[in-house]
Amino acid sequence: MAHFDENAKPFSHKWLNERLAIDTLKRVLSTEYWIPKNINFLWAMGMVLAATFGLLLISGIFLLMYYQPNVDLAFDSVNYTIMSEVGYGWLWRHIHGVGASVVFLIIYIHMFTGIYYGSYKRGRELIWLSGMLLFVAFSAEAFSGYMLPWGQMSYWAGMVITNLFAGGSLHADGLVEWIRGDYVPGQAFLNRFFMLHVLLIPLAIIGLIVLHFGTLRIPHVNNQDGEEFDFEEAAELYKAGKIKESKVIPFNPVFLSKDIFVMGVYFILFFYLVFYHFEFAMDPVNFDPADPLKTPAHIYPEWYFLWSYEVLRPFPTDPGLIAFAFAQVIFFLLPFLDRSPNVAPANRRGAFKYWFWALLIDMIILTFMGKLPPEGIWSTIGLVAALVFIGLWIALPIITAKEKKL
Numbered sequence: 077m078a079h080f081d082e083n084a085k086p087f088s089h090k091w092l093n094e095r096l097a098i099d100t101l102k103r104v105l106s107t108e109y110w111i112p113k114n115i116n117f118l119w120a121m122g123m124v125l126a127a128t129f130g131l132l133l134i135s136g137i138f139l140l141m142y143y144q145p146n147v148d149l150a151f152d153s154v155n156y157t158i159m160s161e162v163g164y165g166w167l168w169r170h171i172h173g174v175g176a177s178v179v180f181l182i183i184y185i186h187m188f189t190g191i192y193y194g195s196y197k198r199g200r201e202l203i204w205l206s207g208m209l210l211f212v213a214f215s216a217e218a219f220s221g222y223m224l225p226w227g228q229m230s231y232w233a234g235m236v237i238t239n240l241f242a243g244g245s246l247h248a249d250g251l252v253e254w255i256r257g258d259y260v261p262g263q264a265f266l267n268r269f270f271m272l273h274v275l276l277i278p279l280a281i282i283g284l285i286v287l288h289f290g291t292l293r294i295p296h297v298n299n300q301d302g303e304e305f306d307f308e309e310a311a312e313l314y315k316a317g318k319i320k321e322s323k324v325i326p327f328n329p330v331f332l333s334k335d336i337f338v339m340g341v342y343f344i345l346f347f348y349l350v351f352y353h354f355e356f357a358m359d360p361v362n363f364d365p366a367d368p369l370k371t372p373a374h375i376y377p378e379w380y381f382l383w384s385y386e387v388l389r390p391f392p393t394d395p396g397l398i399a400f401a402f403a404q405v406i407f408f409l410l411p412f413l414d415r416s417p418n419v420a421p422a423n424r425r426g427a428f429k430y431w432f433w434a435l436l437i438d439m440i441i442l443t444f445m446g447k448l449p450p451e452g453i454w455s456t457i458g459l460v461a462a463l464v465f466i467g468l469w470i471a472l473p474i475i476t477a478k479e480k481k482l
Contacts, residue, residue: 102328104293105293105327106326106327106328106332107326107327107328108326109293109326109327109328110296110324110325110326110327111296111297111324111325111326111327111330111331112296112297112298112299112303112323112324112325113299113322113323113324113325114299114300114301114303114323115297115299115300116300117334117338118185118186118189119189119297120334120335120338120339121182121185121186121189122186122288123335123338123339124182124335124338124339124342125179125182125183125186126285127339127342127343128175128178128179128182128346129179129281129285131171131175132172132175132176132179133278135168135169135171135172135175136172136274138165138168139158139165139168139169139172140274142157142158142162142165143158143224144157145224145266145267145270146263146266147226147262147263147266147366150224150225150226150266151225151226151227151365151366154169154224154225154226155225155227155363167350170350170351170354170357171350173354173357173358174346174349174350174354174357175346176218176221176357177356177357177378177379177380178346178349178357179214180214180218180379180380181380183210183211183214183380184380186207187207187211187407188432188436190204190207190298191410191422191432191435192421192422192432193298193299193300193302193420193421193422194298194302194414194418194419194420194421194422194425195298196410196411196414197411197414197416197419198304198419199295200291200295200298200411201411201412202291203288203291203292203295204410204411205408205411206284206287206288206291207288208407208408209284209287210281210284210285210288211407212404213277213280213281213284214281215380215381216272216277217272217273217277217278217281218378218380218381219237219377219381220269220270220272220273220277221273222378223261223265223266223269223273224266224269224270224273225362226266226365226366227359227361227362227363227364227365227366228361228362228364228365228366228367228370228372229359229361229362229372229375230362230366231261231366231367231368232371232372232375233375233377234261234265234269235260235261236375237377238252238255238256238261239252240388240397240400241255243397244393244394244396244397245393245394255268256268260368261366261368298419300421301420301421302418302419302420302421302424303323304419305323359378374449376446376447377446379443379447381446382442382443382444382445382446382447383403383439383442383443383446384400384403384404384442385446386442386443386445386446386458386461386462387399387400387402387403387442387462387465387466388400388403389446389450389458389462390450390455390458390459390462391459391462399462399466402466402469403465406469410472413469413472413473413476414428414472414473414476415473415476415477415479416428416476416477416479417479417481418479418481418482420482424482425479425482426475426479426480427475427476427478427479428475428476428479431468431471431472431475434464434468435465435468438461438464438465438468439465441457441461442458442461442462442465445457445458445461446458
């Protein structure tokens, strides 16, 4: 009887391994990529985000088969052809719409988890910066996608947002016309944002995801205690039997199984929204065809842009644009504004703990105020919240510089 070698690998594996070093890649990026043991489910948000982006790509491809990027046909192709004539077209649109909204909830959870646990400090600055570039890319992708149904809010939100590039008293009107391809949003505008949404920005997102995971591989993942140790050394000591319990676990299969469990729970909630509460991701005003002669009573962006929109809205034109630019840039500077020597959760960092919760609550208030008409008490609350947002970031280097080393 012939002997069966359990370690024998098929010829195809050997052929690929000689040319692509797949065994080395698996070892470096998977089985010997060590993850701290003391982390919670919030660290799975990155994989949840990547999985949601994959679902957006797949649903977007199916929608692309029937969408017509034409100002006379776009609205009907989305609201009639896809929703009524195409088998399960409604499902793919619901998946795409809910995914486009929920993906930002995951991004914000991921972002504030990083802030809370100090995952942007001491060698992890590039992780944070690449993550913020991803946030910008996802924001651009969401905005360009919002233009494509060519409904009332698509048209007028496009008009308002592109007007920001005029720069107030700078009167950079030529730049606005260059972006639109015309004096007002029209066919050239729709063509450009269609190209951005289906090709250029998704390619940028894919590249940034690769960069983000690459920057994560070298300094390793942070943990909920902020503990720093040599990952490879800890793994070798455990394998050699010199310590009873390892502080690290391999990414595959141990941590990956935890990621998959969290994704399973997430997708149960996701598809519950898709089938039963998809309307939260569909603006009612956008079910009216774009009409350049009829301005909606109250124009506002999607919920994930509302906080930065509200930072802009309470001020006169030029100060408002400066405040808006401040809100877009300031998160990039977080690793350099936080002067504390400590890599630790916010609850162990004195005044920073209060700063973190004040920022989170203030951004929630800004989000709610951004959807309300700018009148009466709402206008006053919005102004105060915008000033608090700016003040918190100005105060950050001061309060963290005084923080004692733990």
